Amino acid sequence: MKLIYKNYEPEKGLEEKQAELYTELSGRTATADQIRTRNTQKAPEMTRYVLTEDNEALAYVTARRSRSNPRRVYIGYPWARPTCPEDAQLKIFNELMDYLKKEYSSLEIATSIVLEETNNEEQFKFFGTQNFEEFEIYGYHTYEMSIDEIEKWDLPEKSIKLDARKIAEKDIDTIAELIMNDPYISRAFPNKEAISSYLKDRIIPDDHSVIITDNDEIVAASAVIVLKPDHPASSSEYDIVIPRFTVVKERNQHAAKRMIFELAKIQREAGWEDIPLHFSFFFLSPHFALSHYPFVFPDINVLEVVMVFNKEE
Numbered sequence: 001m002k003l004i005y006k007n008y009e010p011e012k013g014l015e016e017k018q019a020e021l022y023t024e025l026s027g028r029t030a031t032a033d034q035i036r037t038r039n040t041q042k043a044p045e046m047t048r049y050v051l052t053e054d055n056e057a058l059a060y061v062t063a064r065r066s067r068s069n070p071r072r073v074y075i076g077y078p079w080a081r082p083t084c085p086e087d088a089q090l091k092i093f094n095e096l097m098d099y100l101k102k103e104y105s106s107l108e109i110a111t112s113i114v115l116e117e118t119n120n121e122e123q124f125k126f127f128g129t130q131n132f133e134e135f136e137i138y139g140y141h142t143y144e145m146s147i148d149e150i151e152k153w154d155l156p157e158k159s160i161k162l163d164a165r166k167i168a169e170k171d172i173d174t175i176a177e178l179i180m181n182d183p184y185i186s187r188a189f190p191n192k193e194a195i196s197s198y199l200k201d202r203i204i205p206d207d208h209s210v211i212i213t214d215n216d217e218i219v220a221a222s223a224v225i226v227l228k229p230d231h232p233a234s235s236s237e238y239d240i241v242i243p244r245f246t247v248v249k250e251r252n253q254h255a256a257k258r259m260i261f262e263l264a265k266i267q268r269e270a271g272w273e274d275i276p277l278h279f280s281f282f283f284l285s286p287h288f289a290l291s292h293y294p295f296v297f298p299d300i301n302v303l304e305v306v307m308v309f310n311k312e313e
Helices: 014-026 032-039 086-103 120-129 147-151 169-180 192-206 254-269
Strands: 003-007 047-052 057-065 072-075 108-114 132-145 163-165 209-214 217-227 240-248 277-286 300-309
Touching: 003 086, 014 032, 014 047, 014 057, 032 057, 047 086, 057 086, 072 086, 086 108, 108 120, 108 132, 120 132, 120 300, 132 147, 147 254, 163 254, 169 192, 169 217, 169 240, 192 209, 192 217, 192 240, 209 254, 217 254, 240 254, 254 277
Parallel strands: 072 108, 240 277
Antiparallel strands: 003 047, 047 057, 057 072, 108 300, 132 277, 132 300, 163 209, 209 217, 217 240
């Protein structure tokens, strides 16, 4: 079988092929629009494909700069169909590794294994053979609060001086920018336009949102919704209230407590005072520090494991 090796080219149908491959092999969903947005924001050499003469995609691998760590670049797993020769899969991976070592010689090369992907064990084995070592855990801790408990909070003066109101259309651009700058929340959206549409078409009409401002500057924002136990995203056996999104501007942590206090008011106004508020706090921690915690604290959920390339081997 003759194989064709190609770097990314926009609007050549590669976005659709890449999305189809990932969706088919990972157990998760990706769209061509999401792929297009990501691929056009980096060099074509950062995404490589194995194709047949009939233009069927057999494998691909992609890399990206880290959003949260300027000293790191990520390489992904080389996704390959069973019909792809193993040496072709390794060829695109090794060539991309060589490219990263040359173009980003001062940066750490890492990979992030998403535990929701159905072949995560295979990925651990693969990267282990490529001199990658487990280094960090990305996950979240869920905390449940009652409205009565929140309303008894003694807010610090710095939080009390802040102003609170509901999100309006004039705020959309600023909030969208805050979400885009968040390395974790931004993953849920392909681009800033999608965030703006989400805020305009869903958050504002629902009318269960809050903005915290400091001298008219937006420093925090959130919105809540009731999640039923039969919802795919719920792990609870009863109704819970969850934030649809939460952003807090850097160096404004005092705004977070005021924001939760205001969300409790929204719950009471909506008649949800008997439904607990669930907050998930995301964290990134050294692997050795948290590797056993989920077995001790079941409300700690591991989402991804970061493995780092060992240059010394």
